[in-house]
Amino acid sequence: MSCTLGEVKNRADFIIYWGGNPAECHPRHFTRYTLTQKGKFLPRGRKDRTMVLVDIRETMSAKAADIFLQVRPGKDFEMLTILRALVKNQKVRAEAAAETGLTLEQLQDLVNRMKAAKFGVLFFGMGLSMTRGKHMNSAAALTLAAELNAFTKFVAMPMRGHGNVTGADVVMRYTLSYPFGINMSRGYPRFNPGEYSTVDLLVRGDTDATIVIGADPGATMPKPAIEHLKRTPTIVLDPKVTHTSKLSRVHFTTAATGISAPGTAYRMDEVPLPLRPALKSPYLTDEEVLKRIITALQKKPAWQPAVKGGEQIA
């Protein structure tokens, strides 16, 4: 259940931010797309919208919210699941609901407001998607929004990290069917997050070489993953020298996309935006470096599996 951000701007009279702090992490989000904008169908802007913030602590974003709901840490999945039950008029015991840190009345009030909205939107951040339960927390948010469509219009959208994560996701999907966590070793794409996702491969030590483009796993990943990057050959392409560069065998400084290299960035709602470079760079673009690596590899004997055809082993 999703939509482009213009739909939020023009129509969303009910906005929930869950496990994110847009006031500090996505500072333009409120003003450009969601909260303060006057929309085509919301002529009074902020006054025509209700904003709810759900988080484990009272962040800067809480000041902007009409309603702040402080969920007990690690209870997002439980809270979302209760909301799903209440949306369907199922009974939930008050004492069971209390474990979320909120009262059953507060949760029922939220459900009533969600159902009464003309166009609701649920933005969820890493406070939801990266805490215990991970993808199931995201699934809970998406399912809740989907089920609300039996009553009104409701969409859900993840607030993702920095950089063109969405763009990578989009291109992987159209070239290889899957958004991430893809294995090509059999000559065709296979998908299994947890098995083929980068962090899991590195932690288990399943790889014997790594190319890192526009990311800094050396700064963000768990220790065993970083140790594996050190132990095996690692190549980094980045406009600057990163933590990962320091533990890599090879570092290429590349032109910064959007500043000195052209390209397309995808907004969080998958709307593509052209990037027009303002500056010239003495460095090659990521694309050019990769093309040269590919050309060099093509001089080696072509690798391909001897057995082609048949069903996938996946």
Place this chain on the structure above:
Amino acid sequence: MLRITGGKVYDPKNGVRGEIRDVCIAGGKIVSDVPPHARTIDASGMIVFPGGVDVHTHVAGAALNFARGLIPEQHRKSRPIFHTPQCRAGLAGSTPTTFATGYVYAGMGWTTANEAAVPILSAKHTHEELADTPIIDKCCCVLMANNEIILDLLETAEFERAKQVAAWQVWAAKAYGVKAVNPGGVAGWKWGKDCKGLNEPVPGYKNVTPRSIIKALADIIDQLALPHPLHIHCNNLGAPGNYTTTLETMKALEGNRAHMAHLQYHSYGGDDWFTMKSASVPIAEYFNAHPNLTCDAGAVLFGDTVTITADGPWQHLLYELTGRKWGNLDVENETGCGVVPYVYKEKNLVNAIQWAVGLELLLLITDPWRVCLTTDHPNGATFWRYPEIVRLLMDREFRKEQLKHIPEKVLSRIVLPDLDREYTLSEIAIITSAGPARTLGLAQKGHLGIGADADVAVFNERKDAMEMFSYPRFVIKSGQLIIEEGELRNSIEGSQFASKPTYDSAIEDYLRPLFSQHYTMSFENYPVTEECVHGLNVHQCGSCTQPG
């Protein structure tokens, strides 16, 4: 240079019906002769067709790509496309990857495809995907019937300005034609509502009705002299009893050219899911008598697929009916889309009727030039299953055999058992190539006359049409040999066709302020630049004709 010799040539546009003659190719075109040293392909015992043309398919764009992300379980069971020196890796299945799409279309002798639904806001993305779709030539239709700028202009009866905006939008999206999906209904869906009849005002408007949108867009397209007529997906898709809406829509289009997309989904009688029946007879009767219309079948085959359409309300209904996954993506001010994985089951009453209706329309419409073979890929079935439909059309006995598998109580609700027509190879060449090329207004496609694009498919002549059309022996695209002895030996880039209607550039001054008010991207970033479109081939439309 290439000479194909000894094959039975089917070139309906030029009146050639299975004659043994040579087809000569040079410089990417069909020529009258080539020198003796040119490579010769012996096509004895084979048939020679112009490359297939798909008038309505969904092979690229944000909606399809959204669907790809939703169905990993289908991808896992799909046919893998192995990485080789000629091929990029990918998966076929119900939503083939971009590279796979090119290989698989070419691999069954189809060389041109029209992506039928592109929102302007994400047109840049669609073109990125099409650029990565090799071998085949492509064009696309931009979505307009729920575009709020156009609808607002129709509300205040500013037809001339709406026409200018439409012309600007076609070129901004680098589109070839214009598609109307559930006119007004998708705009209504954004409030969780829909438009069922043609005469009720669209939610949020006083004067605009689906009928007024349809008429205005058809007039605009005819006056802009776009090569392809209004491509219309009627209101009320998939609903029992919807054939009356379809008839009304066709009547509203009298005096205009129009292409009725996936007509199968719009030809149902009955009052509800329990009484649903085929209404292909009244639809075909009206259609046969009105040469201003063309259509494509949107046929259904049994099996797993995923349904994707800009028709958000229909998709929500389908989700409630199936209780399976559902994805929805609304695009600001322009359109929306829904995605639901679906299995068409032989034993399901509704699915069996849908299967029959698609075939009935293909058999009841008398002029093959006006009906194109499609499955509304991937909605009715994936495009690589077209050869199954060809067999059903060519082989009455096979059809009778298949009818035994569907529930008996369906038989009284369909007319398929009474239809004895069998398609000839010439007629197959028309509905798969010559007809759709003519409908699209692509004069260089769909035939093997001198000067035509050298897109040729050569098949072993066999009794089983499905086997024959599944595995061509040779496929030539733009004069290049792509498939040789049934194997993909070469991959090339295809072209993209776009239309450029005439408009007054002052319309940008009108659009710019509306943009900053209603959109979330800057006006300058909105149009797709010519550099973004690989192999762009522009059709300059005649000057705007005034209503006479």
Place this chain on the structure above:
Amino acid sequence: MLTLTLKTALTVPLEAEVLSPDVLAPLAHDAIRALPVMLGKRQHRLDEHFDITGDGSEEIEVRGDLTKVKWIGRAMTRGRLRVVGNAGMHLGAYMKGGAIEVTGNVTDWLGGEMSGGTIHVRGNAGGQLGSAYRGGMSGMSGGQILVEGTAGIEIGMRMKRGLIAIRGPVRDFAGLQMKGGTIVLMSGAEQRTGAWMVRGTIISLKPLKLMPTFASACSYNPSFLGVYAKHLAAHGFALPPASEGGYRRHVGDASVPGKGEILVWHPHAAT
């Protein structure tokens, strides 16, 4: 009997779906040695990685630390496969029949989407045991998985039929979106057990932290438990006798809304 012994430790995963009685039983020694396996992206012969003794047989023993060997017993329908050591991901995935025994530990996706047969693990198991693969509508639809040690997250995810019994504790989301079948947890689970379950039964011999969307229904000693107890006892998984206590039945998950049941053992207070 056919015996395969891993020659040297692996640095990258080896995919060896040919290690299945269906593939091996009809083949002679030399044909077995030449079977293809994938080491990373490279195709190798089976005998580059295994010392092989014997001809094709329905009785197969694979020895060594096979933690990085994936897809052993994939889609097997018959025969007996014994792993002396550890086994890697997807062991017995899509299995339809026959038996697999592992003396050591296994990792994730054990018996993924299996429909029949028996898997018995003496050591610990990973996550997603007996589960549906990503996006799939249903997990295991028959057969049984028995684990003597612990297990990871999302075991029995979307399972439809069959039996899973784990002697050690399991982690989060056991029986997630379960549709049928039975999971027996001899040592309980961490949290979110039975989340979003539609139908099916989870039996726990230790107290569980239940989702707030489960309702406590009644005390319960269903007769079908006797049948299970007998079956499990035969495999060394003994349920306590009714004389020592009873089960409390919880129904959920109301968010679906589902009619799954979680039975939690309550021993009689010591007198």
